[in-house]
Amino acid sequence: MKKKGIRIILAFALYLVALMIHFPLEWINQLIYLVAYVIVGWEIVKKAFRNITRGKVFDENFLMTVATIGAFGIGEFPEAVAVMLFYQVGELFQHYAVDKSRKSIASLMDIRPDFANVEREGNVQKVNPSDIKIGEIIIVKPGEKVPLDGIVVEGTSSLDTKALTGEALPQDVQEGLQVISGCINLNGVIKIEVTKEYGESTVSKILNLVENASSKKAKSENFITKFAQYYTPIVVFIALILAVIPPLMIPGATFSDWIYRALSFLVVSCPCALVISIPLSFFGGIGGASKMGILIKGSNYLEALANTEIMVFDKTGTLTEGVFEVQKVKAVDRSEEELLKLTAYAEYYSNHPISLSVKKAYHKEIDEKQILETQELSGRGMVAKIGEQNILVGNEKLMKEKQIDFETCNEIGTILYVAVNGKYAGCIVIADKIKPDASNTIKNLKKNHMKQTVMLTGDRKDVGEKVAKELGLDQVYTELLPDGKVEKVETLLKEKSEKGKLAFVGDGINDAPVLALADIGIAMGGLGSDAAIEAADIVLMTDEPSKIMDAIQLSKKTMKIVKENIIFAISVKILVLILSAFGLSTMWEAVFADVGVSVIAILNALRVLYVKKKKE
Amino acid sequence: MKSKFRLEGLDCANCAAELERAIQKIEGIESVSISFMTLLMELEYEEANQEEIIEKVRKVIKKEEPDVTMEEI
Numbered sequence: 001m002k003k004k005g006i007r008i009i010l011a012f013a014l015y016l017v018a019l020m021i022h023f024p025l026e027w028i029n030q031l032i033y034l035v036a037y038v039i040v041g042w043e044i045v046k047k048a049f050r051n052i053t054r055g056k057v058f059d060e061n062f063l064m065t066v067a068t069i070g071a072f073g074i075g076e077f078p079e080a081v082a083v084m085l086f087y088q089v090g091e092l093f094q095h096y097a098v099d100k101s102r103k104s105i106a107s108l109m110d111i112r113p114d115f116a117n118v119e120r121e122g123n124v125q126k127v128n129p130s131d132i133k134i135g136e137i138i139i140v141k142p143g144e145k146v147p148l149d150g151i152v153v154e155g156t157s158s159l160d161t162k163a164l165t166g167e168a169l170p171q172d173v174q175e176g177l178q179v180i181s182g183c184i185n186l187n188g189v190i191k192i193e194v195t196k197e198y199g200e201s202t203v204s205k206i207l208n209l210v211e212n213a214s215s216k217k218a219k220s221e222n223f224i225t226k227f228a229q230y231y232t233p234i235v236v237f238i239a240l241i242l243a244v245i246p247p248l249m250i251p252g253a254t255f256s257d258w259i260y261r262a263l264s265f266l267v268v269s270c271p272c273a274l275v276i277s278i279p280l281s282f283f284g285g286i287g288g289a290s291k292m293g294i295l296i297k298g299s300n301y302l303e304a305l306a307n308t309e310i311m312v313f314d315k316t317g318t319l320t321e322g323v324f325e326v327q328k329v330k331a332v333d334r335s336e337e338e339l340l341k342l343t344a345y346a347e348y349y350s351n352h353p354i355s356l357s358v359k360k361a362y363h364k365e366i367d368e369k370q371i372l373e374t375q376e377l378s379g380r381g382m383v384a385k386i387g388e389q390n391i392l393v394g395n396e397k398l399m400k401e402k403q404i405d406f407e408t409c410n411e412i413g414t415i416l417y418v419a420v421n422g423k424y425a426g427c428i429v430i431a432d433k434i435k436p437d438a439s440n441t442i443k444n445l446k447k448n449h450m451k452q453t454v455m456l457t458g459d460r461k462d463v464g465e466k467v468a469k470e471l472g473l474d475q476v477y478t479e480l481l482p483d484g485k486v487e488k489v490e491t492l493l494k495e496k497s498e499k500g501k502l503a504f505v506g507d508g509i510n511d512a513p514v515l516a517l518a519d520i521g522i523a524m525g526g527l528g529s530d531a532a533i534e535a536a537d538i539v540l541m542t543d544e545p546s547k548i549m550d551a552i553q554l555s556k557k558t559m560k561i562v563k564e565n566i567i568f569a570i571s572v573k574i575l576v577l578i579l580s581a582f583g584l585s586t587m588w589e590a591v592f593a594d595v596g597v598s599v600i601a602i603l604n605a606l607r608v609l610y611v612k613k614k615k616e
Numbered sequence: 617m618k619s620k621f622r623l624e625g626l627d628c629a630n631c632a633a634e635l636e637r638a639i640q641k642i643e644g645i646e647s648v649s650i651s652f653m654t655l656l657m658e659l660e661y662e663e664a665n666q667e668e669i670i671e672k673v674r675k676v677i678k679k680e681e682p683d684v685t686m687e688e689i
Contacts, residue, residue, distance in 0.1 A: 054679060060630070095627070102653065215649040215658040225633035276629035276652070283653040 004092055008085065011040035015081050033077040041068060041084035058232045060270040067266040071587065074256040074263075079587040083267055090595030094276060097602045101280060101609060105287035111163045111182035111203055113147035119191075129181075130198040138192050140185045148181050149201040150192035157188035164206065165541040166293030182206065205533050209295055210286075216298025217279075220562050224278045227570075228271035235577065239265035242581065257583065264580035267590035268573050273598025277565045277605045284608035285558035293541035294551045301537045303562075304520050305555035309500030310492055311450050311548070314485075314514075315457035315467060317507035318524055319545060320432040324353050326361035328411060328429040339426045343418055346384035346391045349374050354414060357430050381416070392419040399424075412466045434467060437546040442471050444549045448556075451500070454492060456485045456514075485514050493517075505548060511535075522548065558608050565601040572597050617666055621657045623650065625683040635684075638676050644669040657686065 014036035018029045041064075048065035056062065064087050071080035116129045117139040124139060129147040132138065137153065140146050146159065158170035161183045170186055173179055179192055182203035198204055243262035247255045282299035289296050296302050316322045331339040344362035347355035348371055359366075373385040380401065381394015392402055399406045399417045406424040409415045413431030417424070442453055454475040457464045464478035477488050493502050504511070504518035507525055512535040515521030523536035525543035533539050540547040576593035579585035626632055632652040639648045639659075646660040661669045677684050 050682070056680075060628070098653070212658075215651060215656070217649065217651075225630070225636075228630055228633065229637070272628050272630045275633060279629065279651070279653050 004088065007039050008088055008092065011036040011081070011085055014039070015078070015085060018081075019078060030077050033081050034072075037068065037072075037081045037084055040081075040088050041065075044084065044087070045069075058236060060272055063232075063236070063266050063269055067263045070259060070263045070266075074259050076260065076587070083587060083591050086591045086595045087267075087270075090273065090598050093599050094273070094602060097606060098276070098280065101284055101287070101606065104609060105283065105290075111145065112207060113145040113181065113203060116147035117141070117144075129201075132194055132198065134194055134197060136194050138194060140190050140192060142185055142187050142189065144185055146179050146181050146183045146185060146192070147203075148192075148194045148198055149196040150179060150194040152177050152179055153191050153193045155188050155190035157190045158186040159183040160186050164202075164293065166291060167542060206295065209297060209533060209539070210290060212297070216300045218282055218299035218303035218562075220303060220559075220566065221278050221282065221299060224275055224566065228275050232269050232271050235265055235269035238577075238581075239263075239269070260587070261580050261583055264585065264587050264590040265577060267587060268576055268580070268593045270594050273594065273601060274566075274569045274573075277569070277598070277601035278562055280602060281558055281562045281565065281605040281608055284605060285554060288608055289551060289554050292547070292550055292554070294547055294554075295533075295539040295541065296551075297537050297539075301520055302555050302558055304501045305503065305538070305552055306559040307499055307501045308503045308520065308552065309451040309496045310454065310502040311445055311452070312454045312456060312489060312492060312502065312504045312514075312518065313473070313545075314504075314506035314511055315455055315459060315464060316432060317543070318505055319438045319455065319471060320434050320467060322432065322507070324357040324414070324430050325433050326357055326428055327413060327431045327433070329426070330409065330428075331426040332424055334420075334425065336426075339418060340428070342386060342389070342391055342420065342425070343393050343416065343428060345371055345386045346374065346382050346393045350376060350382065354416065354430055358416070358428065390421050393417070412462050431463070432467075434470060435543075435545060437544050439471050441545040441549055442473060444546075445552075446472075448549075448552065452492075452495075454488075456480055456488055458482075458485075482510060482513070485511065486517060489514050489517050493519075505545070507543070522551075554608075561604055561608055565604055568604075569597050569601050617661050617663050619659050619661075619670075620689050621659070621686045622689050623655050623657050623677075624685045624687065626650075626652065626655055626681065627683070628652075631681055635677065635680050638680050639673055642669065642672050642676060645673070656689075 014032050018032040018036065023029050044061045045065050047061040048059065051059040051062055064084065068080040068084045071083065113129050115126050116132055117124050118127055118132055119137045119139065132148055138148065138150070142157070152173050152175050154175060156172070156174040158172050159179065160170050161167055164180070164182050171183070173190065181201040239262040242265065243259045246258045247253045279299070282302060285302050286296050286299065313319050329336040329340055340358070340362050344359050345366060347358050348366055348368070370387045371384065372387070375383045377383060377394065377398065380398040381392065384391045384393070392398060392404065393416055395415070396408070396417065399419065402419065404419045404422065404424050406417050406419070409427045409429065411429040413429050416428040416430065418426055418428065445453055452475065453473045454477070455464065455468050455473045456477050458480050459478060461478045464476055468476035480488065489502070489504060496502055501519040503520040503522055504514050505522040505524065506515060507523065515523060515535045520538060521536045522538045522540065523533070524540045538551060573593050576585055576589050580590060629652040632650045636648055636650045639645060644662045644665065646662065648657065648659050650657045659673065674686060677686055
C-alpha cells in the first residue's frame with residue numbers, strides 16, 4: 001500500500017508539471033503524461049491484459065484501461081492520466097478503509113486468551129487453554145484474560161467485562177462465584193476451578209458466533225451485487241453504441257467527440273465502489289453492536305431489526321429479574337424486622353426459592369442454637385420452634401388447617417402467612433421484581449413506532465397482568481405452557497404486515513422453539529447461557545432490556561446509511577451518464593462519479609463504526 | 617457437508633460477488649457465501665465426492681482470481 005502511495009504522488013507531481021508548464025515542443029508534455037500514466041497505471045493495465053485472456057470483459061481493470069488508452073487515442077492526454085490517477089487514489093482509499101474497519105472490529109473482539117496458567121503436579125505450567133480439562137485449577141494474574149469458564153476457589157479481584165458486555169463497571173468476584181472466560185483480571189490473583197472445556201467456554205462460543213456472522217447476507221447486500229451484475233454490461237454496451245452509431249448517423253458528428261462520451265461511460269461503469277460500501281456498512285454495524293455487548297449473527301438480522309413491528313417479550317428473566325424478592329412485610333403486634341427474623345429462622349433449613357428470598361431479605365446472621373425444631377409440611381409451609389415461640393409459616397391452606405384467625409392479603413405475588421404461638425402475626429409478600437430499565441425500554445419502543453408490544457408468560461393471570469400494566473405493554477397472554485407460547489407467536493406472525501418483522505425476546509431458557517419461530521430471536525443474558533447463544537439470532541450479553549433499544553437504533557442507523565449510499569451512488573452515476581451522453585459533462589465528472597462517489601459512500605459507511613456511548 | 621475457507625488476496629468487493637456466482641454454478645455445491653469484509657468463504661456441498669468438489673472450487677478460483685489462495689480453516 002505504501003508503494004502505491006509513492007507511485008501516486010510521483011505520478012501526480014509529473015502530471016502537475018505537464019499541466020502547468022507548456023514546453024515549446026508539445027511531445028515533451030505528452031511524454032511526461034505518458035510516463036506519469038505508466039507509473040500509476042501499469043499495474044492496472046497488466047491485470048487487464050491478464051483478465052482479458054480469460055474472457056473477463058467487464059472487469060474493472062479492463063474498463064479503466066480501455067477508458068484511459070482510448071483517451072490517449074483521441075488526444076486527451078491530461079484526462080487519461082487523471083482518470084487513472086484518481087482511480088488509483090480511490091482504490092488506495094478503499095483498501096485503507098476496509099483494512100481499518102477490519103482491524104477495528106478484530107480489536108473489538110480481542111478476547112481470545114493465548115494461554116492458561118494451570119496447577120499440575122504441584123507447580124504452575126503455562127499451557128494452551130484448549131489443553132485444560134474440567135476440574136483443573138488455573139491461576140489468573142492481574143492483566144491476564146480469564147481463559148476458561150469456572151468458579152473462583154481462592155482470591156478476590158475485579159474483572160473487566162467490557163469487551164464482552166460493553167459494560168464499563170468492573171465486576172467483583174470472590175470465592176464461590178462464577179467467572180466467564182474473556183474477562184480481563186484487573187487486580188487480585190485468583191484461582192479458578194475450570195467448569196467447561198475451552199471449546200465449550202463462553203469465549204470460544206462468542207468468537208465462533210462473530211466469525212460466522214458474515215455469511216448471512218442482508219437483502220440490500222444481495223440487491224447491490226445483483227445490480228452490479230447487470231449495470232456494468234449495460235453501461236458498456238451503451239458506450240459501444242455511442243462510440244459507433246451517432247458518428248455514422250448524425251451529420252457533422254465526429255468520432256472523437258462520441259468516443260470521448262463513450263469513454264466517460266466506461267469510467268462510470270465500474271461497480272466496485274457501490275458494491276463495497278454496503279457490506280462495509282453492515283460489517284460496521286455488527287462491529288459497533290458487539291462493542292455494546294450485542295452480538296448479531298448476520299447482516300440479515302441487522303436489516304430485519306429495523307423493520308420490527310411486533311416485539312414479543314417473555315416475562316420471567318426478561319422483563320423481570322426472575323429472582324423472587326420480599327416486596328412487602330405486614331406485621332401485626334410486632335415490628336416488621338421481628339416478623340422477618342422469625343420467618344427467616346423458621347425457613348432456615350429449607351432450600352425452597354421462597355425461603356431463600358426470605359433469608360436474603362433478613363440478611364443477618366442466624367443463630368442456629370435457637371432453632372429447636374423445624375418441619376416442612378409439603379404444599380403448605382413450615383412448622384418451627386424458635387426459642388420459646390411456636391411458629392407457623394405458610395399459605396392460606398396452612399392457616400385454615402391450624403385454625404388461625406388471619407386476614408387475607410390481596411397483594412399480587414406469593415403470600416407467606418405467619419402465626420406465632422397460635423396467633424396471626426402478619427404476612428410477607430414475595431414477588432418477582434421488574435427490571436429497572438424495563439419500563440423505559442417499552443416507552444422508548446413505542447416512541448420509536450413499535451406497533452405492538454406483547455408479553456407472554458407461564459405465570460398466573462393476576463401476576464402477569466399486573467406486570468404488563470405496570471410496564472404499559474399492549475397485550476399480555478398468561479398461564480401459557482411452552483407450546484402455548486409457540487401458538488401465540490404463530491398467531492401474532494399473521495398480524496404483521498408483509499414487510500414487518502416479529503421479534504421475540506427471551507432469556508434462552510426453555511424458549512428455544514419460540515426464538516427459532518420468530519423472524520428475529522433475541523436472547524438475553526448471553527453471558528453464562530450457552531442455550532441462549534445457540535438458539536438466538538441476536539444475543540444481548542447482559543440481561544438489560546434497554547439493549548434491545550440500542551440494537552434497534554443501531555440497526556436503523558445502519559439501514560439509513562445503506563439506503564443513503566445506494567440512492568446517492570446510483571443517482572450520481574445515472575446523472576453523469578445522462579449528461580455525458582449529451583456531451584454536457586466531461587471525463588472529470590465521470591471520475592467524480594466513480595472515485596468521488598466511492599470515497600463519500602465509504603466515509604458514510606464508516607460512520608456506523610463510531611457508535612455513540614450509551615446516554616444515561 | 618459444511619466447510620469454511622480463508623481467501624487470501626481477495627482485493628475487490630465485486631470480484632468477491634462474481635467469484636461467489638461462479639462457484640455457485642459448480643455441480644455439487646449447495647450454497648456458497650463469500651464475505652469480502654472477513655475474507656471468509658462458507659461452502660455447503662454434497663457429502664459424496666467432496667474432494668472432487670473442493671478441487672473444482674479451487675480451479676474456479678484459480679481461473680477467476682489467480683491472486684487468491686484458499687485455505688481451509
